[in-house]
Amino acid sequence: MIGETSAKSSDAIMNAGAKASSAMNSGKKSTLKKETGISSAAETVTPAPECRFRVWYRKTGNAVYMSHLDSMNALIRALRRSGLPYLVTQGCHPRPRCSFGPALSLGHAGAGEVMDLWLTGPIQASVVRERLSPQMPYGMPLIKVETLSEHAKAIVSEAPMQYRLRFCAGAPTEAALKLVDIFFGDPERVIVVHRADGTKRQSIAGAVRSWRHEVNGGGDDIGTSSLIMDFARAGNGIPSPSKIIAALVEFLGPERDTVVEVERIAILKME
Amino acid sequence: MIISPENTRDRADLRGVPGLTHWDLISVEKPARYLGGEWNQAAPKPGANISVCLAFPDLYELGMSNIALKILYELLDADPRIAVERVFSPWGDFEEILRRKGIPLYGLESKRPLHAFDVLGITLPYEMTFTNVLRMLELGGIPLLGNERSSGPLIIAGGPSAANPLPVADFFDAILIGDGEEALPELCERVISWKAKGGERRVRGRLELLEEITTIEGFWVPQFPKPVRRRVFKGFASSAPPLKMIIPNVETIHNRVPLEIFRGCMQGCRFCNAGYFYRPRRDRTPRALIECAATLMRNTGNESVGLLSLSTSDYGCLDELVTGVVSNRVFPDQNITVPSLRMNEATLQLLKRGDQVKKSGLTFAPEAGSQRLRDVIGKKITEDDILRVIEATRESCYQTVKLYFMIGLPFETNSDVDAIAELVGKIDGTARRMKLRKDLSISLSPFVPKPFTPFQWAEQLPAEELLARRVRVTNALKRTRAKVSWREEFLCGLEAVLARGDERVGKLILAAHRKGCRFDGWGEQFRRKAWEESLKETGLTISEFARERSLEEKLPWDFIDFRTPRAFLEAEYRRAIETARGVVE
Ligand code: SF4
Numbered sequence: 001m002i003g004e005t006s007a008k009s010s011d012a013i014m015n016a017g018a019k020a021s022s023a024m025n026s027g028k029k030s031t032l033k034k035e036t037g038i039s040s041a042a043e044t045v046t047p048a049p050e051c052r053f054r055v056w057y058r059k060t061g062n063a064v065y066m067s068h069l070d071s072m073n074a075l076i077r078a079l080r081r082s083g084l085p086y087l088v089t090q091g092c093h094p095r096p097r098c099s100f101g102p103a104l105s106l107g108h109a110g111a112g113e114v115m116d117l118w119l120t121g122p123i124q125a126s127v128v129r130e131r132l133s134p135q136m137p138y139g140m141p142l143i144k145v146e147t148l149s150e151h152a153k154a155i156v157s158e159a160p161m162q163y164r165l166r167f168c169a170g171a172p173t174e175a176a177l178k179l180v181d182i183f184f185g186d187p188e189r190v191i192v193v194h195r196a197d198g199t200k201r202q203s204i205a206g207a208v209r210s211w212r213h214e215v216n217g218g219g220d221d222i223g224t225s226s227l228i229m230d231f232a233r234a235g236n237g238i239p240s241p242s243k244i245i246a247a248l249v250e251f252l253g254p255e256r257d258t259v260v261e262v263e264r265i266a267i268l269k270m271e
Numbered sequence: 272m273i274i275s276p277e278n279t280r281d282r283a284d285l286r287g288v289p290g291l292t293h294w295d296l297i298s299v300e301k302p303a304r305y306l307g308g309e310w311n312q313a314a315p316k317p318g319a320n321i322s323v324c325l326a327f328p329d330l331y332e333l334g335m336s337n338i339a340l341k342i343l344y345e346l347l348d349a350d351p352r353i354a355v356e357r358v359f360s361p362w363g364d365f366e367e368i369l370r371r372k373g374i375p376l377y378g379l380e381s382k383r384p385l386h387a388f389d390v391l392g393i394t395l396p397y398e399m400t401f402t403n404v405l406r407m408l409e410l411g412g413i414p415l416l417g418n419e420r421s422s423g424p425l426i427i428a429g430g431p432s433a434a435n436p437l438p439v440a441d442f443f444d445a446i447l448i449g450d451g452e453e454a455l456p457e458l459c460e461r462v463i464s465w466k467a468k469g470g471e472r473r474v475r476g477r478l479e480l481l482e483e484i485t486t487i488e489g490f491w492v493p494q495f496p497k498p499v500r501r502r503v504f505k506g507f508a509s510s511a512p513p514l515k516m517i518i519p520n521v522e523t524i525h526n527r528v529p530l531e532i533f534r535g536c537m538q539g540c541r542f543c544n545a546g547y548f549y550r551p552r553r554d555r556t557p558r559a560l561i562e563c564a565a566t567l568m569r570n571t572g573n574e575s576v577g578l579l580s581l582s583t584s585d586y587g588c589l590d591e592l593v594t595g596v597v598s599n600r601v602f603p604d605q606n607i608t609v610p611s612l613r614m615n616e617a618t619l620q621l622l623k624r625g626d627q628v629k630k631s632g633l634t635f636a637p638e639a640g641s642q643r644l645r646d647v648i649g650k651k652i653t654e655d656d657i658l659r660v661i662e663a664t665r666e667s668c669y670q671t672v673k674l675y676f677m678i679g680l681p682f683e684t685n686s687d688v689d690a691i692a693e694l695v696g697k698i699d700g701t702a703r704r705m706k707l708r709k710d711l712s713i714s715l716s717p718f719v720p721k722p723f724t725p726f727q728w729a730e731q732l733p734a735e736e737l738l739a740r741r742v743r744v745t746n747a748l749k750r751t752r753a754k755v756s757w758r759e760e761f762l763c764g765l766e767a768v769l770a771r772g773d774e775r776v777g778k779l780i781l782a783a784h785r786k787g788c789r790f791d792g793w794g795e796q797f798r799r800k801a802w803e804e805s806l807k808e809t810g811l812t813i814s815e816f817a818r819e820r821s822l823e824e825k826l827p828w829d830f831i832d833f834r835t836p837r838a839f840l841e842a843e844y845r846r847a848i849e850t851a852r853g854v855v856e
Binding site: 063 | 303522571603
């Protein structure tokens, strides 16, 4: 749960609407009006500040193998099924007005993913939650819904992030942990990044702020452990966390098979 | 086991498929194809009497758009005694993992291997999927030949490419000719009571069941061959269409939920197997359809409804239906798509509508370039109709217009071939004159004679001749702005073999399968050499199946009562001959 995760590093994780909304950004009322859809109800309602919501959800189970695009489509369908009065964009192909947090790589779980949506009028966040929760795609359970100010900052893809590699019982071995230290501890470490415009070698210096090995909590997790990694903001020559994790896992060699899940546990507030 | 969000901590069974790891899944393209768990997937039925897996022998993205699969899935799921699942052909990358790890191909819902089902029902949508069928059986741990199976699931087929069941007879226990809505539940009924009576445990149990299936109208059982009559679902018009469709977790070719507005088409184009396979025409009422469209959108959250049929502009109440769906609005961003348009008045009206009819692309099938040849094949459109529709696109925001033509139609002459480019030139000219900025795309396909059509006796020209005619068209089309694509001639020759073949063709399919053929309809996957070798090995030639048949000749599939008498097809063929000779119809 994001609530629990954020409690561990409460000052860093952007999970509170009030905090997030303090910064001023785009999305003036005029924009909103222009984007109002063809529904007559939508046209007559003057959008109030309460009509923007931030939906927190997990991405888990087999849903982690859905691409970012397919996940967005599944969430938009959930919004439609919920019967909530959503705003739509204008143009030849109108769509519900929504914005999504940074893309999760295919195969990565997410403990606190976000989607912002705009409704045509003030509705209590608890009602949005009630309507949306039973419609969420399988493997993407809803965590919570917050009311956001229209000016709240969107979560940008270059934000710092925290990831977890979850190991199966009995793993990782001492040797594997040593490999992790070698991988992250080498200031000269470069990784090979494949992109549409060719292959590039990029240094990961400064990309990983900290890493630690942690025993997982109770329940089904008893006897298992995780590697927790804090990544700095990507961009400006710093590769993205998913690229670094892919390289790390490659580096682990056969030990890679003991990793049962890669999970983004938090998208951190910009410093 | 289906993974629910609550039990994701159950890491050992995370993917639900023993042996399949996270790293396997992320190494393949679009792993969500192989995992199920979509919205509206059938809930598990632990107490079900039988399990049925519906198979589509092509990729998930294609199969999930197939309406027959949706209909049968929902129908069987409504029966508490039947647990229904789906399976699609795995792409090469995933197949390699299954083979390497010895994981049998499985049903997406429960992940149980194919060999553990009671019934495996395979849709045959087009002939070039036959090698995929064999591959699915093999991967599912099922012996390929019907007479080698003494236990395990009953393997049945259906769909338009099963109309002539002989080429695939070796591989199936029973083949359905015609509509499945009643026939498949009847078959399940027999399997349930056979199982209850201990049929599985009796030595001759399987044969008893097969013999029993011959008594269900529409089913042909290769091990007990008897005359068979095509099954028609007479209650179609008043039946409910599938309304709780599964929403695929991978983007499919059509992002729309299909609503079948009528079945059958009485236009009577002489080459068209669908036209004869789905007869008679049965219409749903616009009132019922308007309600269904709204329910469908609410149940799926999908904003686009496709009004589906073989020829949607022939639906008498199309305007009423479109108006009804538009005014009975469910979502502010909803739209309607209308595929399968003919170039007629109804289409013109539709193009003029400014409202929620989605304007992505328009597709028409004039099939032949000259009026003479269109008359011969029974395609009832004129050049004037075509140009009027093109003009009418001016008022719409349709961006592309796609036209389908066939090459090598019976009685085609060089001037008919040239007429294709001439017609496209006129269309292009009209568009230029009206300053229409539309993309024009032309698709050329060699003619394939199909059983149970008036052209079942006609010849398919040799590949070299078809190629020469195609080149003639593509060269002439260089003078227009049209983008041209075509189907390969050799492939269509094979299609003729697989469509008009007899029992001997099973060996050919098996040989091609053994040589690694699969996804034959997928351009770059097609292995011409392997097919050529297979033909040689089995001593078959394309030409013996492509040749013209005389009207006196007995045809291999004559034992099937297709409900259109052979005499009618003969008369239609004669009329085509007379038209070609210039005798007015
Ligand atoms: S080609 Fe189209 S219009 Fe002609 S019979 Fe077939 S489905 Fe009907």
